[in-house]
Amino acid sequence: MADIMILGSGGFGISLAVMAHHAGHSVTLWTPFEEEAGSLNRLRENPKLLKDVKLPEEIVVTTSQQAAASADLVLFAVPSFAVRSTARRFAGVIPSKTVVANVGKGLEETSLKRLSQVLAEELDNPIVALSGPSHAEEIARGVPTTIVAACAGRSSAEQVQDLLMNSTLRIYTNDDVVGVELGGALKNVIALCAGIADGLQLGDNSKAALMTRGITEIARLGVAMGAKTETFAGLSGIGDLIVTCTSMHSRNRRAGILIGQGIPAPQAVEQIGMTVEGYLCAKSAHELAQKARVDMPIIEQAYQVLYEGKSPQDGIRDLMERPKRHESEVIWLLSKS
DSSP states (O other): OOEEEEEOOSHHHHHHHHHHHHTTOEEEEEOSOHHHHHHHHHHSSOTTTSTTOOOOTTSEEESOSGGGGGOSEEEEOSOGGGHHHHHHHHTTTSOTTSEEEEOOOOBOTTTOOBHHHHHHHHOOSOEEEEESSOOHHHHTTTOOEEEEEEOSSHHHHHHHHHHHOOSSEEEEEESOHHHHHHHHHHHHHHHHHHHHHHHTTOOHHHHHHHHHHHHHHHHHHHHHTTOOGGGGGSIIIIIHHHHHHHOTTOHHHHHHHHHHTTOOHHHHHHHHOSOOHHHHHHHHHHHHHHHHTOOOHHHHHHHHHHHSOOOHHHHHHHHHTSOOOOTTHHHHHHHHO
């Protein structure tokens, strides 16, 4: 049994807490909000985020940071915009040898940095990125799930694997942190686009095209930033893309459906009522593509629809009317450059 502290009491944080408890660990769930801690301690569930998923009484819910001082593993389960500020709260509290694993999937908006880079700047700890097709609603209910633990130092990834892997959660290790994190972050943008296609009732052909060409764009940018091509064919690439583009558990897809139905993007995101990482990441991905001089037409159209008021119909038309290409042409040019 290990002492595991989870930072963030949203849906994913709660699901990880329940899963880790059932795997036999001692679990502490942290939230910075006194009101939220009080509600979770009283109700032992969050009916808005994970209805009917009960927190076992043994799980401690707290606003105190001190439990991190004795934790064998600290899991960050906060939105991308809160990763740096949360890390600063715990800097100096988490022992330097304790592994910190992040389950968030996004980029820091101001710096365009991957979340492991943000954590490494604020904490003196081994950092592991956890990613893959993993809806909180299913993890909490013990649905078999498979993810990836990525770290340049294999021993830290293997430690996370040893502590968290159980009969309902299978974990593979990977040393391509760049690819694993970019796959997890950028697929949210493509999932939002897939939702827009659903909202427009375009059909299966359109969604399949968006998903296939979407993972091509993600891999293209990833390779330009130092990732391995094969990572995007794995769990944190195509695996995560499939689940996020096709499931109604996906906030990104649900927000996209609203946009496709004619609701302006900011209002659609507000209606979801929770962080829609794809909306935030579309802007970052657009900037990264420009900096890396990588052609990402779906990301470009998504940015224009989400932030410049372009209609989804015009975005689709512009995608369909692009100049003729060989399917592998841009990837080939990039690999030879």
